[in-house]
Amino acid sequence: MRVAEHAGDGDLDTVLGKAVALLRAFGPEDRLLPLAELVRRTGLPKGTVHRVAGDLVHHRLLEKTDHGYRLAGGLFELGMRAATERTLLEVAMPFLQDLYERTHETVHLGVRDGTEVVYVAKIGGHRQARSPSRTGGRMPMHCTAxxxxxLAHTKPAVRAAVLSGPLPRRTPHTVVAPGLLEQQLGRALETGLAFEREESTPGLLCVAAPVLDTDGASALAAISVTGPVGRFRPEAHQNAVRAAATALASTLARRPGGL
Amino acid sequence: MRVAEHAGDGDLDTVLGKAVALLRAFGPEDRLLPLAELVRRTGLPKGTVHRVAGDLVHHRLLEKTDHGYRLAGGLFELGMRAATERTLLEVAMPFLQDLYERTHETVHLGVRDGTEVVYVAKIGGHRQARSPSRTGGRMPMHCTAxxxxxLAHTKPAVRAAVLSGPLPRRTPHTVVAPGLLEQQLGRALETGLAFEREESTPGLLCVAAPVLDTDGASALAAISVTGPVGRFRPEAHQNAVRAAATALASTLARRPGGL
DNA sequence: ACCGGGCGTTCCACTCAGCGGTACGCTGTG
DNA sequence: CACAGCGTACCGCTGAGTGGAACGCCCGGT
Incomplete structure (x- = not known):
């Protein structure tokens, strides 16, 4: 039973709140959702859902088929105009490509939003490991490289917030002890690298490096390479990841107006 | 002077219409837009724009900075949930990567929407030619490979619509005679390939192949490789492009529920 | 075959969310 | 200094939006 993500602290009293609730009722893996399911997920009255969905269809944010509604291409187009993500993606693409060619493992570009990672890009080939990450998707910070x-390269307040909050276990390897995580963060800060050993997903290893801002301390984004246990050795790629992140950082630094 | 794209035939009488007008006031290259510019582009009263923008900020669809508003990451995240684009991107990625590695030129994945191309992916490296295409962006069909x-692999009604409408000249090489374009489309249909020779952008050449649907006739999408005049020879890559498109088509055909 | 549950669509009297003109303080420029 | 332009806030008014109810259709179970 999936309930729509908070449209914005429950304000289903406004047209916009209702529309956003409807759009956010679609999960990352959903294809078509019938009207009745949208009613269940939003808790809005049927007539309202029907009307707002129809309006969203009119504005090309939803698409209606015989079997239900889906998020429309007009939303994809709008989403790809988001200035920060768009720019980062465009500038980072060549570096991500290089890294992919060098490793032939799954390459990710991510940013921090609040206390989560948001993936801006995911590049993989035919032999990519099955990873639950998704462009535009989110993951917790504590168990991903x-x-x-x-986390290591952001404001102490954010770090403290994550360390003092729950560190949900996702696999038997997830680090759920704040002390242990803090040590890992310290090491990440020293070395400019972080590793992930089946902490978020069984069978997956990862190494990541920060794309530093012009202050040289905080991270604008981060790049990682992910591969499967057995074949993938994160240490073997750490220099390539670090080089890619450093090169991207310096390219971004040279841009007028930054990100 | 840029006016917001039609929110939906001018319905600025509704909250949703106004909100969408505001979101679509941001162009593909815009970074920050101050409130006054949003007022100018939408034609909405200042107080209304201020209020609706504030609501959109609240819902993480816009972001407010000291210097103006920009489309927010929440919109990027929503956009990346669009089922059709998301699926196509995910399934196509390995094929696009292979093609990029083989050519080291810019690789595109596009779909048709109405009488335009919408780019779903654009993959390029450090030496990519300067192309005006953009993921989530649109281009006319008549002057792009x-x-x-x-166009060649879609319903005759669409083809007729394009051929009977204006074929705007974008470069001295743009084909603006319907008869000539029709011949090119016929050849594209026979050969399963189309070429572009500086028709949309000076200095750019391109070869494209359709990703056919299970009916073997209509195109779900298309893949292309683009490069600069002087270095790039489309004919040299035509088999690779066709192979990638064919492989993708067959992978999509094997998916339960299709796209 | 019949029944009931669930689906999607439509309607309309009522109401409060949304509206935008106005006022104000601030900033930058000539 | 004056003025234009900016962004923010306010509030009486009203019509856009509401959602309960009704209806027809479909499907699965007995």
Missing amino acids: IGKVL | IGKVL
């Missing part, structure tokens, strides 16, 4: 490196 | 191949 990319998240740890972002 | 990817557009021509989509």
Whole structure:
């Protein structure tokens, strides 16, 4: 039973709040959702859902088929205009490509939003390991390499917030002890690298490096390489990841107006 | 002077219409837009723009900075959940990567929407030619290889609509005679390939192939490789492009529920 | 075959969310 | 200094939006 993500602290009293609730009722893996399911997920009255969905269809944010609604291409187009993500993606693409060619493992670019990682890009080939990450998707920071490196290179308040909050266990390897995580973050800060050893997903290893801002201390983004246990050795790629992140950072630094 | 894209035939009488007008006031290259510019582009009263923008900020669809508003990451995240684009991107990625590695030129994945191409992916490296295409962006079909191949493999009504409408000249090489374009489309249909020779952008050449649907006739999408005049020879890559498109088509055909 | 549950669509009297003109303080420029 | 332009806040008014109810259709179970 999936309930729509908070449209914005429950304000289903406004048209916009309802529309956003409807859009956010679609999960990352959903294809078509019938009207009745949208009603269940939003808790809005049927007539309202029907009307707002119809309006969203009119505005090309939803698409209606015989079997239900789905998020429309107009939303994809709008989403790809988000200035920060768009720019980062465009500038980072060549570096991500190089890294992919060098490793032939899954390459990720991510940013921090609040206390989570948001993936801006995911590049993989035919032999990519099955990873639950998704462009535009989110993961916790404490159990992902990319998240740890972002956490290590961000404001202490954010770090404290994550360390003092729950560190949900996702696998038997997840580090759930704040002390242990803090040590990992310290090491990430020293070395400019973080590793992930089946902490978020069984069978997956990862190494990540920060894309530093012009202050040289905080991370704008991070780049990682992920591969499967057995074949993948994170240490073997750490220099390539670090080089890519450093090169991207310096390219971004040279841009007028920054990100 | 840029006016916001039609929110949906001018319905600025509704909250949703206004919100969408505001979001679509941001162009593909815009970074920050101050409130006054949003007022100018939408034609909405200042107080209304201020209020709706504030609501959109609240819902993480816009972001407010000292110097103006920009489309927010929440919109990027929503956009990346669009089912059709998301699926296509995910399934196509390995094929696009292979093609990039083989050519080291810019690789595009596009779909048809109405009488335009919408780019779903753009993959390029450090030496990529300067191309105006953009993920989530649109181009006319008549002067792009990817557009021509989509046009050749779609319903005759669409083809007729494009051929009977204006074929705007974008470069001295743009084909603006319907008869000539029709011949190119015929050839694209026979050969399963279309070429672009500086028709959309001076200095750019391109070859594209359709990703056919299970009916073997209509195109779900198309893949292209683009490079600069002088270095790039489209004919040299035509087999690789066709192979990638064919492989992708067959992978999509094997998916339960299709796209 | 019949029944009931669930689906999607439509309607309309009512109401409060949304509206935008106005006022104000601030900033930058000539 | 004056003025234009900016962004923010306010509030009486009203019509856009509401959602309960009704209806027809479909499907699965007995």
